[in-house]
Amino acid sequence: MLFGVIGVFISFAVISTGSWYLFPKLGLNLSMRDILAIGVIFSATDSVCTLQVLNQDETPLLYSLVFGEGVVNDATSVVLFRAVQSYNFDRFSPLEDLQIGCNFLYLFSSSCILGIASGLISAYIIKTMYFGRHSTDREIAIMILMAYLSYILAELFYLSGILSVFFCGIVMSHYTWHNVTENSRTTTRHSFATMSFIAETFIFLYVGMDALDLDKWKTTQSSFKESAGLFGSLMCLILLGRAAFVFPLSALSNYSTKSPGAKINLRQMIIIWWAGLMRGAVSIALAFNQFTQGGDAKTSKQATSMVTTINIVLFSTIVFGTATKPLISWLLPPHLRSNYGDSAGLSPKVSLDVDFHMPLLMDTEHDGNGTNDRTVISQILHGLPRPQSIGMLLTAPRSTIHYVWRKFDDAYMRPMFGGRGYVRLMSRRSMDIPEENEDLEDEDQN
Template sequence: MNKGCVTGTIILLISKGKSSHILRFDEEIFFIYLLPPIIFNAGFQVKKKQFFHNFLTIMLFGVIGVFISSVIITAGSWLLFPRLNFIGLTPRDYLGSASRGDPLAIQPSFWGRVVNDATSVVLFNAIQKLDVNRIDVWTAVRVILDFLYLFSTSTALGVAAGLLTSYVLKGLYFGRHSSVRELAVMVLMAYLSYMLAELFKLSGILTVFFCGIFMSHYAWHNVTDSSRVTTRHVFAMMSFIAETFYILYVGMDALDTQKWKMSKLSALDSVGVYSSVMFLIMLGRAAFVFPLSALSNCMNRSSSRSSSITLKHQVIIWWAGLMRGAVSIALAFKQFTHYGVPLDPVNATMVTTTVIVVLFSTIVFGFLTKPLVNYLLPPGHTSNIDRIRSITKEDMMLPLLSFEESAATNLLRAKDGLSMLMERPVYTIHSFWRRFDDAYMRPIFGGPQRDQTSS
């Protein structure tokens, strides 16, 4: 962000105050060209064991948390904005603005950010389809059902694309033993999955994220050694370039004089709007971080291997997640601009408010996050959240039945498996999946043996 502000200042000085832009930002460019490499790399580089061990907590924060935060931000904006002389927003504007909850870091896993991004985009698109003049209980039910449909189908499409790529690289001669072809197949299939999701009005974020996870789990092990090294660096490089472009643009857009001149609010009222939005974001995040952390601890309390989210961890989760990100900017431009240009003063105020909130939260909260972590969790502190719990061979056998044993033994094993499923659902499902993966998936789609798997 600082680089973007410096770049914008230089351009503003060179143009003698006329413009801080080199080019105008188009939200479609962001969603089509910039977002896919960022999300795909997040999935490709993910530590799968840690991600799925914390999957339930991630879903609590990334899905339910977004809905809770959206309700609070919508209600707060509805009450506070008119008192700050900021009027002219429609009910859809209030709802759409609240759906742009885009934390950069959702713990206990960084990758929860992707779930949150997907939830925000799906919720935003669902709100745009609503008839705001006829909102009732069934409207909320339809939004929830629509979200569940989009989440499941988008995930399935990403998984299918990842498995298809893995099968092609493992079973077919095309693309094998050529780093260029292997890399091309992986990149094109990942991008194809994203475009298909967007074509069918699904969540491209979820699709390309899970496509990246399954490619790293299967396809990456089917390519040559040189391709393995190349893919890691190329995907990281593409993600870095996309993020750099976004950072530069946000910094330059913060100094866009045209948007500032269009806004009719006084300086005092503008500061009041910015402060109100930041306060509502902090309040909305606190409203779900602490209760959902307690719920997560309650769900895992019966497991001797489960770790709880302590109060210090909850404070860090709340603080680090206050930073806004790329999806917030893109959705604001999508709702309040036409090819990057606001159509009226109200829209200009909403765009500048979003930019200021993103800029302020990223710089201030981002700068203070590391000192806060060092203060609450000093060096040498061992966190149970980051500790990977082992699963013994005996535990892995519990959920499964055997045809070689008696009915009484199988019945006892089933009871033990059900008990373990109730007490440790994540680990039971994970152990069952590992056995299924070794027996059926890896022989078809490729991948290392279990003792070689570290993620």
């Protein structure tokens, strides 16, 4: 939340201010609404390339920071973009400036509430109404339709559909997903991953084809020098805006964190900064929404803005994305990473299977010998400690809010909406161990 929300506002302020100062000098005179829209458009990041290189078992803290910022950043950017579009620039005054903040808070909170409500309703339906129980088709249909319903309702009430679906997905993964059968879980996992990959591929194909649209290049009246100046200026503003919040907020986080393992070192700060330099689908979608009518740029200014956006997305994705793996290998060589998974002799798939069956914000009940449920499960499965992963970051409460939420969730939410309860027993049936893990256990016993 620190990088994904506050960071967006800092980056938005830097890019908007720089664009307002530099664009007129480069021959592009845009309205204040367009200037602020550009600030939002280029504050939306795409950290997919970095996530594909990072390993959550080797660098759990870094992976969780990059992943968390990526999902929250996109949702925050869309909500802030809606707030900018709804702002009345005819009455520009310090008092009216608060309208952007108020609109953002209204859209953000309303979209979150709508998404959470949709997710809870889906969990309650699948848990209490047995017409879909043990029917993979019906269970998957309910999950998809309820997620789509949250998006449709958000758009109907002029809220953020992306943010609503995002929070609906969080709630459904915490409650609904654990109420369905194992076949439904496997099917939904692979189905949504496939649809996500196809959608992302289609978007980048569209961007690549749109870059070859000669009409846009003919509509823009900027010279090559002016276009190069706009491109270079925006790239510098993106780099500066990214650095303006990553390093200060990381230092602030380190200052307020007591645990040495939760502190962010300089190498990790650089990787986090680099991970947010790529621009992707959200930037393209917002640019088309702001600078086109029916997919076509009607004026020279709109065409110039669209061409510049497409060039930055292509350049950042190809150049920065290609350099991501060598950079991470240089900053985080193998001897600096946490190789707990390799040292324990566990395969990544086994580690993922065990982690996937652990509930979110899982409670850790300690026995008299100081061991907890996670340790006992690991010893049952393999007789060895589990590798470090993102779930290990939530092993014990780190704040009062975390502790209170887990108690409230265990006492009230799970009994009503279902979901996998906290692991409390050791039997194979109650732990729902996958068949692959059962085979491993049998081999160990033999």
